[in-house]
Amino acid sequence: MADIDPRLSDTSKFPDPVYKETVLKPLFDGAKSHHVDGFRRIDRAHLVMLVETGILDREIAAKIAGALEAIDREVDPSTLVYTGEVEDFFFLIEKELKARIGVDIAGRLHTARSRNDIDHTLFKLGLKEKIDVLQGKARKLLAAMIDKAESEKATLIVAYTHGQPAQPTTFGHYLSAAIEILIRDIERFADARRIVDLSSMGAAAITTSGFPIDRERVAHLLGFSAAQRNSYSCIAAVDYTTSTYSAIELMFLHLGRLIQDFQFWTSFEVGQIYVPNALVQISSIMPQKRNPVPIEHLRHLASQTFGRARTVIDVMHNTPFTDMNDSEGETQGMGYEAFASAYRVLDLLAALISQISIDPERVDQNIRRSCITITELADSLVRIEGLSFREAHEIAAATAKSVVAAKGDLPGDGFEPFLKAFEHSAGRKPSVDLQKFREIVSPEHFVAVRARFGGPAPEPMAAAITAYREKLATFEAAANAAAEYEAAAAAELTEKFTALTGA
Template structure:
């Protein structure tokens, strides 16, 4: 028989309390030490505790930090959690005074402050990786701004573009994703400390000072919301989810482009695995790993967000330790995708022969022929479209590239218009060339070199601003840590 007369029940201990204790050891212990120090500084500065009491408690906290090998601790059930473990050590050292540190606070406001500190560190690291990928793609796009590719729609060859233009589309989404992630990080920038259990405190606490010492922009104002609102969790994981949904679509294109039948993307040998039985096969399996890791990351985000669904709007374990710890796997798998993609895409190149082959086979420059007929032959677009369609149908049936389709074009033009065209064979060849097609698309956002390079400069400016804001946030938190260190040290000097 299991003795259930004494807390904790052994099954509860093993299934809940021990795993939570391990999570605190690995993720939160250092943050709890920081909160303890800041709270003590605030209690002394507001004269809730005296200078002498502050010095005694500060010395004890320093001793506990120095003497405790956190990672070697094993959960015994003697104390409910790590918070009570630290408080017990304080009381062992100081007697009743050891309990004074908890004046005007609760595990409720402490927990959400711990979670925000832990999340903002991980989120900032992920933002760095998103921006590093963006920077790498801007550099790659600049190098590939004239490299032709076949652009596909509905899985079929559509029109010529450039590799740089394709990457530009990817870059724009990444910048928007980075901006959404930055917004979610900013939503982590207000401090719950001082909310206590739910309604603040009857003591004259200084919430602004606590927020400042912990590197927040200020207190999160409504004390009920400090411990009940979980939008800082759902907002962050939703922003992360979008990054990997969007990258997953690009990764799928990489798989398609590198398929033998398409062969538009060449993956270098360092990123290719060979079949164990078929020596002729080049398997670009990093693409598959990125695709499934991106999907795993999306699923992990959904796990966290969906756990919040239909939960009560109050303090609850559904949004706390167990869930928070589960969410950190998101950053692990997401980080691997970002790191691998940052190495993978710049290493790849476009197979010019395959692009030319598919261009010729699919008549993908035919749109420019129709456009030219509108401009130079004074036709309506529908008339021009009929001529272009007949020309394309003829050359495809003859298995010829469009540039060799002048005779088919003449016949189609005369059949539609009842007159001869002013376009010569040489002019026709130039009109339907990939180079001409791309050069004509020189409007804002187009693949022509000037338009694309203008866009790339804009992307560089936008990412530079995101980098600068991140540096400013890092500097602000480093300065806050320095202020906390000075303030806490001064307590021990009294």
């Protein structure tokens, strides 16, 4: 039997019903849910540019503009149901245009553009908006953390290493460490936004166009800072996606570590943090329980956010360096879920940090029974007694060992073991008396003498808080400037488009 060319015998019609339900309909629903405004802005900006460059006659453009306005008035995207009559949302708008002004005029809107550059510009518009919301919430969290760090800059806590009490510091000093990471995370988002803030319009399918388009003009009308230079990069370099979700991944990995500490610190055995009743749930059977479950929700939501962001990056792995569906509608829509959970974490964490407090009695108990000021005893012996640090360390270790074995506390029970250890090691009596010993091993003294750059003492903490507030002010100013630029661009687009309609 002779081979038959399948192209000659193919009687199937687009779309295949399974393909329609599994791919086309979800993509259509995603476009109408997330990108209607982006399509509208792109159509209008492109039309204005076509007229300004002389590619399109103003009279024809006026008919297209009027039809676009009619579609906006008459078609409610939320009510649309995908039928398969057209391939996607883009072709639906084109179909509506054709119905109002005819095929010849309607088809001129698509001069010098492609769904390739349209899609990537749509996704960038969507990501910019979501990044700005996230950054606004991150700045609110940063402000809450700075306020708490300043108000708690002298509030003692136990700092842990390897899960064990290590040294005393202040809650303000601890929070400052997390503040600096959040500042860097916000800066990473600003870097990602700069990549997102480059318009792909005018790249067309791959190589731009033979028409004398003005790519910078469209970029400006859409509120982008500039047009992305290389046209191949516009449709292939999805680093605007990977940069964004990498920034999310890192931010919520870092916040998750802070949240995990809060969970540990609220345990009954530690009790370092007190969570107010407004953020505590009770047990349905155990009347004694105070469950700070918002912290658990923060932990799993931060992990969900991290996981969703990681999934987007994983989808990009081993994809070809070209325009491809892997980076487009459904992947972008999946990524938006990372933003949704991110918003919840940032809002709840800001509320939690603003309301929690340190339990000073529990902190005092934990400091006393754990001998965590013993490091300063060793340091002080070097300065006061002229010992080597290793010898001083051995004396301090012997002192702590005796106190812990006796189940005592360092200020009240440590002096006699200290005298014994010192005389055994140094062969003489120390000049440090009981009063001086108790001062040296007090947590207040421990913090006060650590006045170096970055330390917990009042002077470096005051300088740090000032620096953090300056950073926050810089972030706020940049956000306001970007918002003003985009608002002005939107107003200009409205003005230019309205002029085409003759209104």
